[in-house]
Amino acid sequence: MATEHPGADSFDYVIVGSGAAGSVLANRLTEDGTATVCVLEAGPPDRNPWIHIPAGFIKTLVDPGVTWQFKTEPLEMTGGRRISTVQGRTLGGSSSVNGMIYNRGQPADLDNWAQRGNRGWGYEDCLPYYRRSENRMGICDEAKRGREEDGIPVTDNDWINQVSEAFIAGCMGLGIPRNPDYNSGDQAGVGYFQRAIRRGMRVSAARAFLHPAMRRPNLEVRTDARASAILLEGKRAVGVQYLHARGAAPKTVLARREVILSAGTVNTARLLQVSGIGPADLLGRLGVPVRHELRGVGANFRDHYASRFVMRAKPGVVTLNQLARGVRLAQEVWRWSRGKPSILATSPSHVHVFWKSFEGLDMPDLQCVFTPGSYAEGKVYVLDDYPGVTAGAWQHRPESHGWVRARSTDVFEDPEINPNYLSDPMDRQVHLGGMRLLRRMLNTPELAPYLETETLPGPQVQSDDELLDFARRNGSTTYHLIGTARMGPASDPSAVVDDRLRVHGLQGLRVVDASIMPSMPSANTYATTLMIAEKAADFIRGRQAMPAEAA
CATH class of the missing domain: 3.50.50.60 (FAD/NAD(P)-binding domain)
Known part of the structure; x- marks a missing residue:
């Protein structure tokens, strides 16, 4: 040598x-x-x-x-x-x-x-x-x-928002149990994510x-x-x-x-x-x-492919959209600088739901996430100028696979990257089940006092074909390659x-x-x-x- x-x-x-x-x-x-x-x-x-x-x-x-x-x-x-x-x-x-x-x-x-x-x-x-x-x-x-x-x-979420609490309560009302530790070997349920944050820092x-x-x-x-x-x-x-x-x-x-x-x-x-x-x-x-x-x-080559639903919040409801601007943002920075719970020290996905796309499955085949904030359509994590919430879903174990060359x-x-998202028919069925579950979770009685209307994809999108078309035009990676x-x-x-x-x-x-x-x-x-x-x-x-x- x-x-x-x-x-x-x-x-x-x-x-x-x-x-x-x-x-x-x-x-x-x-x-x-x-x-x-x-x-x-x-x-x-x-x-x-x-x-x-x-x-x-x-x-x-x-x-x-x-x-x-x-x-x-x-x-x-x-x-x-x-x-x-x-x-x-x-x-x-x-x-x-x-x-x-x-x-x-x-x-x-x-x-x-x-x-x-x-x-x-x-x-x-x-x-x-x-x-x-x-x-x-x-x-x-x-x-x-x-x-x-x-x-x-690995720490627990310490920033609590009333809309996230209502979302969790609504999921429980749908029969999804609250799970205090989804990393213990029993994943099914709803709760706050655990994250790699300590004393306010990644x-x-x-x-x-x-x-x-x-x-x-x-x-x-x-x-x-x-x-x-x-x-x-x-x-x-x-x-x-x-x-x-x-x-x-x-x-x-x-x-x-x-x-x-x-x-x-x-x-x-x-x-x-x-x-x-x-x-x-x-x-x-x-x-x-x-x-x-x-x-x-x-x-x-595989990746999780996610679709997200967005709902506008009612006037007066406080979400990340207001907290990340102006005087409220200055207050959040002040809280973070003193080691107090703050939006600066939370993960972008707030609440998890591990559940099933169809009844009768032995174990969850979906991961859903909820954030008390809404993002502009087609933009990467750019908050809307009105209060809202976002929920996304993806299939745990996609069959669709592609290549890197x-x-x-x-x-x-850059190499050629082709994940062949949703190319397998089963993946499309599970994805549909996930989107329908998102809609159910966002329209519970527990969330009704906080939310006003669905802005993405919108209430006009109802059939399987319409939902899949929405997934094609708006779905995205979860960066899980x-x-x-x-x-x-x-x-x-x-x-x-x-x-x-x-x-x-x-x-x-x-x-x-x-x-x-x-x-x-x-x-x-x-x-x-x-x-x-x-x-x-x-x-x-x-x-x-x-x-x-x-x-």
Whole structure:
């Protein structure tokens, strides 16, 4: 290696990406001081102040300085629209720009992974790693929840709005039980979201895991370092090539033990492809020599697709629309600066509902969210100038799936992103059930004193065809991208990594991020990504027993 890459730095592990997974790995792999680690992050340090104020989510989401401003391809089921699929591009990755929700999903999600041939990935196998990654700051079942001081702080909502309380009461009136802890293994019900906010500030994975580890001499973090190729010697990964700017001379960092890809569902797939690892036909079109053919790289791409309903509030009802302006906003800033409950320290989704699109289902197949505020149609989190509320719904486990494909070997050119939203007929039926449930929840007697009329989609939209047309024209991503380096046994030709997250057929190369998820969890993806990284750290350090044939 030294002769082929003279002057290149060498570490035991090179991690590409400092998001949720990369931050956890950097911490765990350096904590005993025996291994050296280099983390390559394509974005800048996380110094932008809007990252750390929870309400700053609205600012960072549209800031290309700290995000990848990806968009989907125009699709038939999205009315020909290109939909934003923004991902974080700074220390902490998407955990520095997301909605801060902590949501594990259902035990059955992980049991399904195990049933697909991924040994050691059932719910009971993974529960210790969920617990290790969190510091649950509230009343909980400590057999199910973690109290780790170095974990992500998971707190309860402390900002209460009368309209949210009425919404919860209305859901209970519909027979949906109040659930005090949807992360305890029993998800069904309604209540306030738990979130990664402590003392009024966002706590990203970088703040919880990476920054403490950066004080160790055996960790080096390089920012503005965009990985451009995985370096292979035969069938072994030996390092990573990266660029500080478009057109700059490439630099190299070598890995004595492993290269670990934690670049996220889009960038991990793209980096594998431009490095010659992926489907031979795609690599041929890119003009990339096939170093290792793996058909599943970039396939199995999934995301949650959401539709939202908006209702105008009655005069005198106070929602976020008034609180985020003028004197009231100044009061909220004053409260936040003194550590009091404030809209500046709350997550954008306030209330959760995990329920069923149709009666008779064994478990929830929908996630619904409620916010006591309304946003202008077609604009990203721009509040209406009148008081209102918003409720959204999406299918837990969509069958529709698409792909991520590099357009060229230039890693400064966005890849082709096609989630094929609502292409599966079952997904359309579940989505319809979700929209009808939203309408029922927004028209309960408990909410009637507060709300006036439906503004989106409007009471004129009633039939299945009309509702689906509305979903095509107005639905959007939830930024929950998974699956492009799917975990599965070697007998599965579409699998990319094995159940220790090693890339099939290669040595010294592992993938640890949401791209390895075989199917969508019934949840936001952040909590499960943290769990995956905790589990992977034990694999890498040899601390987790596996069947002999898996070694």
